[in-house]
Amino acid sequence: MKKESRKVIIAGNWKMNMTPSAAKTAVARTAELTAGKDGCEVVLCVPFVDIIPAVEAARGTNVKIGAQNVHFEEKGAFTGEISADMLLETGAEYVIVGHSERRQYFGETDETVNKRTRAALSAGLKVILCLGEVLGERQSGITEEIVSMQTKLDLAGIPAEQMKTVVIAYEPVWAIGTGLTATPDQAEEVCALIRKVVADLYCDEIAEALTIQYGGSMNDGNAAELLSKIDVDGGLIGGASLVPEKFAKIVDAAQA
Ligand code: PEP
Numbered sequence: 001m002k003k004e005s006r007k008v009i010i011a012g013n014w015k016m017n018m019t020p021s022a023a024k025t026a027v028a029r030t031a032e033l034t035a036g037k038d039g040c041e042v043v044l045c046v047p048f049v050d051i052i053p054a055v056e057a058a059r060g061t062n063v064k065i066g067a068q069n070v071h072f073e074e075k076g077a078f079t080g081e082i083s084a085d086m087l088l089e090t091g092a093e094y095v096i097v098g099h100s101e102r103r104q105y106f107g108e109t110d111e112t113v114n115k116r117t118r119a120a121l122s123a124g125l126k127v128i129l130c131l132g133e134v135l136g137e138r139q140s141g142i143t144e145e146i147v148s149m150q151t152k153l154d155l156a157g158i159p160a161e162q163m164k165t166v167v168i169a170y171e172p173v174w175a176i177g178t179g180l181t182a183t184p185d186q187a188e189e190v191c192a193l194i195r196k197v198v199a200d201l202y203c204d205e206i207a208e209a210l211t212i213q214y215g216g217s218m219n220d221g222n223a224a225e226l227l228s229k230i231d232v233d234g235g236l237i238g239g240a241s242l243v244p245e246k247f248a249k250i251v252d253a254a255q256a
Contacts, residue, residue, distance in 0.1 A: 007211050008227070009167055009234040010251050011043035011128055012241025013068060013096060014050070023050035024057045026244055031061035033248035038062065039255035040234060044241065045096050045128070048082055055091035066094030066128065069102060072115035084123030095120050096236075098130045098154060100173045110153035117166070118158060126165040128236060129154055130215070132190075135174035143172075147190055151197045160202050167211045168194055169236040175216025177238055181226075187214040188229035195231055220249035227254050 018026060023046055034042050045066035046054045054065045071081035087095060097120060098113035113129070120127050131150040133143045147170070158166070170190050172182050182190075191212045199207035214226050215236030226232055234254065240246040 003230050003233065006209060006233045008040035008254050009043060009128075009211050009213060010040050010247075010254050011045060011066065011094070011096075011167075011169075011213065011234070011236050012247055013045045013099070013215075013236055013238045014047065014242060015068070015101070015238060016047060017242055018046065018050055020050050020053045023047075024053045026242070027054045027057035027063060027065070029244040030247055031058060031063045033244055034062060034251045036062075037248075037251050037255055040251060042251055043094050043128075045094060051087070051090045051092050064093045065091065066096065066126075067092045068096045068099065070095045070097065070116050070120045070125070072112070072119040074119075084120045084125055087120075088123055088125060092125065094126045094128055094167075096128045096130060096169075100130060100132065100134075100171060100176055104173075110150055113154045114156050114158075117154060121158065121162040121165060124165075126167065128167045128169050128213070130169045130171050130236065131194075132171040132173055132216075138172065138174065143190065144193055147193060148197050151194055152201065155198070155201060160206060163198075163202060163206045163210065167213060167234075168198075169213040169215045170194060171215035171236060177217070179217050181217040181219075181222050182214065184225045184229050184232075187226055187232055191229070191231035191233075218250065220246050220253065223250040223253035224256075228256075 043064045097116045102108040133146045195207045211233040213234040213236045218235040219240045
């Protein structure tokens, strides 16, 4: 399969920003600015309380709404957590799993990332699975080992047919929210590696069809070059997704 036949996805991760009323306005503005830009799928992953107003504001537009986390149990005594079924009923289509901030601040491990991914996929959500090396790992020359291991552990036990609704976001942790971006060649090298690991785990067809995003200080100035790389099929965007005008320019860069 050629890169052109893979689905390009530009997804925003709002993190802990935007109240529900601000979310409504920002989704509506993003939808307005990205209307008719059908060269990629446009997704905004918003805080839990923003999902319902965001889904409402996105209705009838090309913007899809996602969450930023999901619990792996169906229900029960897990105070503060949200299940996959709950998310699905709000109208959320996507969920980010394994973001480095969850790994760093909330004790996520590859084991819990895998459990969350499996629960979300089984419920019918599409998963944006985040992985990537920290600065020390890159400096020690073990990026390949770390990313391969994360890919294998995070996808463990996921059946081949569910891979159709998995997106992998390669996010070098040192590039997230820092203004430091991986060079297009660094992004390509690791996205190609992830595709190879997925081919070994499943098959070439699944690996070739998989959308692999780059995330880490992507902006309207660097998006086009990153997205031109053969194995980079989109972006996961934090800071720049909070400003609809900036985010829309990244969507524009993905139209080629
Ligand atoms: C992210 O939150 O996934 C991210 C890539 O953030 P930023 O674009 O701000 O680096």
